[in-house]
Amino acid sequence: MAEIAQQLINALLLGCTYTLIAIGFNLFFGALNVVHFSHGDVCILGAFMILILYGVAKWIGAIAVFPPFLLVPLMILIAMFLTGLIGTFFERVVIKPFRYAPLLMVLVATVALGMVIRETVRLSFPHGSNPQIFPRILPATSFQWHGVLLRLDNLIIFGTTIFLISLMFLFIQKTRMGAAIRAVSQDTEAAAMMGINIDRTVAMTFLIGSALGAIAGILIGAYNNIIRFDMGLMGGVKGFSAAVVGGLGNVYGAIIGGLILGLVETFAAAFIPGGTPYTDVFAFLVVIFFLIFKPSGILGEKVYEKV
Amino acid sequence: MRSRTLGRAILLIGVETIFFILFAAFMMTFDTMKIVLFILFFIGIGLLFTKWDRARHVLTNLFKELKIFASLWFVVLLLTVPFVFQSSPYLIHICVMAGLFAILALGLNFQLGSTNVVNFATAASYGIGAYASALLAVHFHISFWLGLLIGGSLASLFGLLLGIPCMKTKDYYLSLVTIAFGLIIYILLINFTWTGGPNGIPNIPPPSLLGHSFKDPIHLLGYQLPFQSNYYYLIFILVGGSLVVAHRLHHSRVGLTWNAIREDEIAARCHGIDVTWYKILAFCIDAFFGGVAGTVYSHYIGFISPENFAFIVSVVVVTMVILGGMDNVFGVIMGAILLTILPEKFRAFEDFRILIYGIIIITMLRFRPQGLFPQKMRIYKKNG
Known part of the structure; x- marks a missing residue:
């Protein structure tokens, strides 16, 4: 029993990461009908931002002066903001020019963008091809509870994720900008006719999506204690898979999809003998299964093609 | 009429051979500076070709008319590559x-x-x-x-x-x-x-x-x-x-x-x-x-x-x-x-x-x- 509970906690954490990435995919797909294939790499940039900020903080001596519970949230906020800006910038430079071009173009362009991001990260860090040690920004204490090991940093991660996701939902449901985002995702042209500034709304979705993605990147770094330049490829594919399983374009679907992928991976690793190296394979098989039998995902609406 | 075809065939051989020699020379260059010069030269030829309509017409017609001959000579040139880079x-x-x-x-x-x-x-x-x-x-x-x-x-x-x-x-x-x-x-x-x-x-x-x-x-x-x-x-x-x-x-x-x-x-x-x-x-x-x-x-x-x-x-x-x-x-x-x-x-x-x-x-x-x-x-x- 304790074993299953332990694995459930792991699955929940992994699911959080995938959900955060998948939300970005769903927001972008809703706003522009594009899949931003380099979103995973943008997310990992968040983790690298923390790496840089931590280095800067160490260099100017801020680590010794400020207590971590002040400094760490500040660093995370800055990393989120910077990653959000970078995401918006990529939208302007790489995605926007293809708004009226065939779908294939933006698809290949974003895959190429992912390559550019990965290589830039690799080349700009010393020994960039090797994994970089992720700074321990969260407390490392842990405690037992009915035979289940709970790590404090995991609890913080989990709490932060839930808080941020709820905040985002509130933003989308209650604010003017959120209404604009929903309107654009329903019908871009009609929204434009109602006087919504499409460019600004799209930029906003990219800001939110990339900022949430930065948290996912930081989670991956904090969970593995290392980050590598190419982690974004796998992260992006998994995040997109989660979005597809949940129903592409549906922000709530991201949560379900992320949790399903997290469950599949952790349980494949824990309960299938010798399954640990093949967790990704199981996850992808589930996704392919979904694509064959329910391409619209769990919460997605069935789309009918029109000429 | 036959002499005209012969003349065109020689022109074709000339064009293809010159390009082949240029390519071979490019492959054998290892100095970065010279390589860049070569590439600029190739780009220049390409641009000239797109701008200068008359030359383009003459050459494309040439290749179209003597299609089989052109490809045969091209094959012969490619077959000699191992000899050139021996x-x-x-x-x-x-x-x-x-x-x-x-x-x-x-x-x-x-x-x-x-x-x-x-x-x-x-x-x-x-x-x-x-x-x-x-x-x-x-x-x-x-x-x-x-x-x-x-x-x-x-x-x-x-x-x-x-x-x-x-x-x-x-x-x-x-x-x-x-x-x-x-x-x-x-x-x-x-x-x-x-x-x-x-x-x-x-x-x-x-x-x-x-x-x-x-x-x-x-x-x-x-x-x-x-x-x-x-x-x-x-x-x-x-x-x-x-x-x-x-x-x-x-x-x-x-x-x-x-x-x-x-x-x-x-x-x-x-x-x-x-x-x-x-x-x-x-x-x-x-x-x-x-x-x-x-x-x-x-x-x-x-x-x-x-x-x-x-x-x-x-x-x-x-x-x-x-x-x-x-x-x-x-x-x-x-x-x-x-x-x-x-x-x-x-x-x-x-x-x-x-x-x-x-x-x-x-x-x-x-x-x-x-x-x-x-x-x-x-x-x-x-x-x-």
Whole structure:
């Protein structure tokens, strides 16, 4: 029993990461009908931002002066903001020019963008091809509870994720900008006719999506204690898979999809003998299964093609 | 009239030979400064050609009229490559690699170019061909020639498997499936013990033909050609074969159908085209080409590991198709050759290779989506 509970906690954490990435995919797909294939790499940039900020903080001596519970949230906020800006910038430079071009173009362009991001990260860090040690920004204490090991940093991660996701939902449901985002995702042209500034709304979705993605990147770094330049490829594919399983374009679907992928991976690793190296394979098989039998995902609406 | 034809033939030989000599000289230059000058010179010729209409007309007419003669002379020139690069096997090696990637790019062109189906699993079919024939050769001593067929067929089977999801999905979803398939194959190759895991398969025997091992140099007309020449000629035949297949397919009903699907899938379906079947066909043919290229690669290098078949290889092949010109057989081959030779020429910037590939894709898509050599409109002659 304790074993299953332990694995459930792991699955929940992994699911959080995938959900955060998948939300970005769903927001972008809703706003522009594009899949931003380099979103995973943008997310990992968040983790690298923390790496840089931590280095800067160490260099100017801020680590010794400020207590971590002040400094760490500040660093995370800055990393989120910077990653959000970078995401918006990529939208302007790489995605926007293809708004009226065939779908294939933006698809290949974003895959190429992912390559550019990965290589830039690799080349700009010393020994960039090797994994970089992720700074321990969260407390490392842990405690037992009915035979289940709970790590404090995991609890913080989990709490932060839930808080941020709820905040985002509130933003989308209650604010003017959120209404604009929903309107654009329903019908871009009609929204434009109602006087919504499409460019600004799209930029906003990219800001939110990339900022949430930065948290996912930081989670991956904090969970593995290392980050590598190419982690974004796998992260992006998994995040997109989660979005597809949940129903592409549906922000709530991201949560379900992320949790399903997290469950599949952790349980494949824990309960299938010798399954640990093949967790990704199981996850992808589930996704392919979904694509064959329910391409619209769990919460997605069935789309009918029109000429 | 005959003397006019003769004069034109001589002109043609002259033009082709000059280009060949320029190419050979470019290949033998190793000084970065001179290489840059060469490239600027080539770009200058290209620009001149697009601007100066009269010269272009004369030359294109020349090539059109003496089509067979022009291609024959071109073949003769290409056959002399190992003689020209006799003293530097490295240059022949580059040519072999360019040929391999040309086969891969030609295969992908059926999908990406003709049908507009994105496939990011080229590396997977390439790897399946390579591993299948290598394992057969190492464990069961099956000859390369049989392995070539088996590797191609197994890869083709994989293409069929990959094509099945495309019955229900397209666009983004389908590209997700291909990426996932590519990553699955990569993960499996790393983790299976019988494929040698991350260490790969060493000591793959070279092929032999009529008692002549491909590891031995060729003795011909008093020349001793390095052993890479064997593979050069093999690849030459394979690329030639692929070229013929690609050309014939493009001008057949199948090619026309693929183009119809590219232009408008629903309209194609309304005209009674079985879209799914034709897409799966494109997947299978692409995978076969990939498998054949993989088989040759594994036996040529003699050692393979999963790293040779990572996701990035697929993106590189996609870059070749986009740079060369989608759906244009000649352009795709040029794209493969350019993107194999140029990185080798700029070895000093090896680290930036993939970064530059990415930038090339984005700029090409943005400013010249039809590629360097755009596909011309299909022209049908009136009968009678």
